[in-house]
Amino acid sequence: MTKLATMTLSENCKDFIDDDFLNKLLTGPQPSPSRIQEIISKSLAKEALTVEETAQLLRADDPESVESIFAAARQLKTQVYGNRIVLFAPLYIGNACVNNCLYCAFRSSNQQAVRRTLTTTEIRQQVEALENVGHKRLILVFGEHPKYNADYIADCVREVYDTRVGHGEIRRVNINAAPMDHQGYKKIKAAGIGTYQIFQETYHHQTYAKVHPSATRKGDYLYRLDGLSRAFEAGCDDVGIGALFGLYDWRFEVLGLVSHALHLQQRYGVGPHTISFPRLQPASGVDLDEKFLVNDHNFKRLVAILRLAVPYTGLILTARENPELRREVMAFGVSQIDAGSRIEIGGYTEAGDAQVMEREQFCLGDIRSLDEVICELLQDGYLPSFCTACYRLGRTGEHFMEFAIPGFIKRYCTPNALTTVTEYLTDYASPKTRAAGKKLIQKELDNLENNPQKNELLKRLQRIKQTNDRDLYF
Ligand code: SAM
Ligand code: SF4
Numbered sequence: 001m002t003k004l005a006t007m008t009l010s011e012n013c014k015d016f017i018d019d020d021f022l023n024k025l026l027t028g029p030q031p032s033p034s035r036i037q038e039i040i041s042k043s044l045a046k047e048a049l050t051v052e053e054t055a056q057l058l059r060a061d062d063p064e065s066v067e068s069i070f071a072a073a074r075q076l077k078t079q080v081y082g083n084r085i086v087l088f089a090p091l092y093i094g095n096a097c098v099n100n101c102l103y104c105a106f107r108s109s110n111q112q113a114v115r116r117t118l119t120t121t122e123i124r125q126q127v128e129a130l131e132n133v134g135h136k137r138l139i140l141v142f143g144e145h146p147k148y149n150a151d152y153i154a155d156c157v158r159e160v161y162d163t164r165v166g167h168g169e170i171r172r173v174n175i176n177a178a179p180m181d182h183q184g185y186k187k188i189k190a191a192g193i194g195t196y197q198i199f200q201e202t203y204h205h206q207t208y209a210k211v212h213p214s215a216t217r218k219g220d221y222l223y224r225l226d227g228l229s230r231a232f233e234a235g236c237d238d239v240g241i242g243a244l245f246g247l248y249d250w251r252f253e254v255l256g257l258v259s260h261a262l263h264l265q266q267r268y269g270v271g272p273h274t275i276s277f278p279r280l281q282p283a284s285g286v287d288l289d290e291k292f293l294v295n296d297h298n299f300k301r302l303v304a305i306l307r308l309a310v311p312y313t314g315l316i317l318t319a320r321e322n323p324e325l326r327r328e329v330m331a332f333g334v335s336q337i338d339a340g341s342r343i344e345i346g347g348y349t350e351a352g353d354a355q356v357m358e359r360e361q362f363c364l365g366d367i368r369s370l371d372e373v374i375c376e377l378l379q380d381g382y383l384p385s386f387c388t389a390c391y392r393l394g395r396t397g398e399h400f401m402e403f404a405i406p407g408f409i410k411r412y413c414t415p416n417a418l419t420t421v422t423e424y425l426t427d428y429a430s431p432k433t434r435a436a437g438k439k440l441i442q443k444e445l446d447n448l449e450n451n452p453q454k455n456e457l458l459k460r461l462q463r464i465k466q467t468n469d470r471d472l473y474f
Helices: 019-025 033-044 051-059 063-081 120-133 150-162 182-190 205-211 221-225 227-233 250-268 296-309 323-330 370-379 398-404 408-427 431-447 452-466
Strands: 084-094 137-142 172-176 196-201 239-243 274-276 314-317 336-338 383-385
Touching (some): 019 051, 033 051, 033 063, 033 296, 051 250, 051 296, 084 120, 084 172, 120 150, 137 150, 150 172, 182 227, 196 205, 196 221, 196 227, 196 274, 205 221, 221 227, 227 239, 227 250, 239 250, 250 296, 296 323, 370 383, 370 431, 383 408, 398 408, 408 431, 408 452, 431 452
Parallel strands (some): 084 137, 084 336, 137 172, 172 196, 196 239, 274 314
16 A cells, blocks of 8 residues: 655644544433523624534424524524625536545546546636626635646636636635645635635544545545644635535534634634535445435534534535525525536536536536526525625635624625625526516615715616626725
């Protein structure tokens, strides 16, 4: 067996996940209703919960407690985040992979996978197709392979920013790729990335070892767990964590995520920008133990509990889930969703209406168009947003600011959602979506106080509708 090269870890790196401790927190009696209420009140006062408090919410599985957790998550979402939902799309660049993660169709041993890496011209074509339907924010996704090194990823990021068609442009590029070393993060940061996402997949050591063969780079639990600490040390302070739900007990994974968020917060003074909670989906050639698959009810519980545990962190709900469930779960505090997504490599120009399993990492549950998703959001009273202002103005830690600075949402988030959705409605929307948008925008404007900023906003909305001026952010 070839020995993998030793990689540099972050300063004083340590494994902060203690399986026995977390498992112990999950056993024991149901917390009393008054204890649940106490924890909920702390969260509604916008204080992050401890791992122990989160475990108590996870242990509460009687219908009454679960309902009060759901209600609190909905309340926190409306009171704090308002009705905005940020939209993005994933762009799969290549599925070459040296790892052999048992759950993933890109794993090296999967002979059925059609391997492909987009050429520069193809990247441009995909980006143009995404811009032509109105996208402004992308996440680039890569397998793990020596050819997808930091220089390569940085070049892809620059290529995306450089591709413009009509009024279309990508204003924020996030990354989901293998953990890097310090040097790597610096190069990617210099290309202007937004969030760097790494999912731990499972925080449970034994399960991690079972699904990630030890002879692979990803088989090194600590190197991955430490991945975003290195990002912080290299100056990337905008990171996303996640767990792949379905590999081990979902409640344990929630505690892993919360421990990770608290670790980053304590160590670097900033928590993760986002948490993702993908559920394991069927994938080409994958035959996995179904023991830990998370049903819809528990999925809702986990989203609601995460919302309460880390009130400052954005929550991402992906198109792995079907439209009905997405609609329901959104109310529990989701802040970002992908829409109009295709994950076959080249899928934005080449895919038909059906998904081709051999060409994708797993099967998506929602392949509706961006326009359909936006129309539904508007009809449900959500305000879709393509805002990228904070990141571009250096207002980092934007989720923190939404909470901490009085009036932040009114001053920045809502106006920027209104300008970006007006761009969408003017340039790309179907007549039905445009009509739904017009109604919602009027309602939002009616709710804004009359002041000089509102006058400025109204002027900008007119400029977008009547001229070629775009990207007028606050
Ligand atoms: N190759 C990089 C890595 O593993 O970190 C980039 C990410 S991979 C292309 C994106 C994510 O997809 C993984 O981190 C994993 O959580 C998720 N994923 C893999 N197989 C999946 C499946 N069958 N169902 C749902 N999500 C899956
Ligand atoms: Fe490769 Fe990532 Fe898939 Fe694992 S999850 S096989 S590392 S693409």
